[in-house]
Amino acid sequence: MDKKGVILVVDDDPDIVATSRIILESNGYEVQTAANGKDAVSLLSRIKPDLVMLDVMMTSDTEGFDLAFKLKEDPEFKDLPIIMLTSFLDKVRAEGPGPFEFILGEAWPVEWLFEKPLDTKKLLARIEAILKAKKET
């Protein structure tokens, strides 16, 4: 069976990485992982993923956001969809940056922000929708 797409999961929590891998692979995606922003950057140009799942707080409190901003400014990766994951928020709004508005302002750089623990069904539906939209353009 053809892979539905390559997803790079960046998170310093091995349990999250492991479970994400199981869920995504079972649903037909190829999964690559990195434990921090630096590893992610070195992997990116090699594996050319279709989507990145990015944790917010890793080595530093905003490492995920820093990387997201960097990627959106990079011409090579500016169209790469990013889904941010965080366990920091007590509540994440489905249609916008929500409480992160104060950090991000108008320049909301990522496609989606998900709260951990992840709602698997919603996450899968969202990934599918993003990749579908990407293929169409």
Next chain:
Amino acid sequence: MAAVPRHPENHPPWELLEQIRWLVRIRWWAAAGVLTAVVCAVAAGVVFAAWKFILVLGFILAYNTWIYQRSRGRPDDRVSTPEDGRQLTLWQVALDAAVLWGFTCLSGGVASPVVFGLLLPVFCAAVLLSPRSAHLFCAVILAGLGLTALAELTGGLPHPSILYQGRELAPLPHPLPLAANLGIFGAVALLAARFTAAVVHTLRRQVDDLGRLQQAETDFGRKLQTLFSIMEGIGSALKLEQVLTTATAEVALVMQVKASSVKLLTEDGKFLRYAAAFGLPESFVRDQVVEVARSPLNKRIIDGEPFVTGQLTAKEMFQFGEVLSEAQIQSVLFVPLHVEGRVMGILGAYCEKPARFSDRDVEFFRLAAGLVAIAIENARAYEAVKTISNERNWFMMKVTHNLRAPLAGMLSILEVVREGYLGAINDEQSEYLRRLDRRARTMLSMINGLMALSRNRERTRVDPNATTAPEELARRVRRTFQDKAAEKRLAFQVNLPENLPPIRGQLETLEQLLENLVSNAIKYTPAEGSVEVKFAKANGTVRIEVSDTGIGIPAADRPRLFTEFFRAENAKSMDEVGTGLGLAIVKEIVDKLGGRTLIESEEGVGTIFVVHLPVAPVAKEART
């Protein structure tokens, strides 16, 4: 500042001018009086040289016109200096004396009662001129009268003739009456001149003292005002820099010095850095650090002297004497800033004149230093509290993250197992995994709730002036809950009338308040029920009603409903995750905003929560 010293004789020109004008008016009336007297006398058949009187009258009119001309207009026109005023005064008393002397001669000489009319210019001189001039003037008149009497006796002055019904009215020149009149006149004139001059002199001195007092009072008022401004600054601005900038500027202005500065001692006590300055060169303030050991004046303050003054002529006393000299500063005044009983810095004043600091200046400066020290103490305390608060927030954030991260990992693993990714599980296993999942999620919401409660205590204290539009609040609540309500097949409605006034409080805070109520309503309402949020305008408040057709709250549980971690019995028995923090958060927020909460509930029928939130003050709205 002391009052401008006014010499009693140098009263301002406009004061003299007023008196001159008054005399001019009197003279017109006097001339009219003399004319009437002459006409009456002629009509009554008195035979005398009336034309001579008319001639003198003409002279009066002539010089009075001249004086009138010169005294006309504003003080800054013709009689602009005290000297001018004095000259004019001299002229008119002299001319008045001459005219009265003329009348005296025409009406029978020194023996005539008219001679006492000469007392008038003597009075005028005593009031308007200095005591010395007044006495001199008096002596001249006396001498003149003496000479006149002598001339009368020797026949050098022709005796006037005033005949009435054949009788001579003018007294004949006889040594005795002449001497008597001259003696009485002389005594009265001298005493009058002396007494008047003395009284006027005392009066003027008192007026001057009063002026000086008034000036002192104004100065005092301004100093108080300055101290008050500094105090106000301490109260309203907690940023040290801001308080010190205001304080230095105010102090310099009220003391009328070129510059002022606040220098603070470094930790090791070896250097003084400028914390704020007014009127000193900017580069100087920014770059220079005073080394206490090299600056004897500063060192004396650090060593405990209550104040020091210094002259820039003594260059060795200053580390940066050249720079200060270049800035045209000639003398300085330093007082210590005592914080917590130690000298923490120096308040300095810099003057362009040499040695001008009076005891009063020093006294005021020390008062100002006391206030500045309090400002420093306040600001430092505030900084410390802020640091602690920031550290606490950071700590809470870390705690939240570190508590949630393992839970998130745990729940992810549970999900993978429960969803069968790792192979099939039987029903019993599934049930226990479900229970595990529920307990883990309870823990997660409890962490969330605790964080919200703690953050909220922080937040509502920070900005009580914020306002929120009810429309936005309604929009957000609708957006947040419509999916959840639909999932549970609940009818969910948010009703909002138009033109509701803004509510006091931040949007996020109010949103959290409402979310807790609505999420409870949804949580405890069985499928197919309904949840409704209704906004309405009430008296000075916006009334928000959250009603549901849920399980209700037992009457026995209502009193403890808003207590942290409390959950009603029937809620606990439901298969729903709850922490007992939601309503505690609601109460916390409503109390802080000055609103109130009402509950109406019947078990098995439903619950209505009503929250009254104060409308934002209109004035504040307009300003923001």
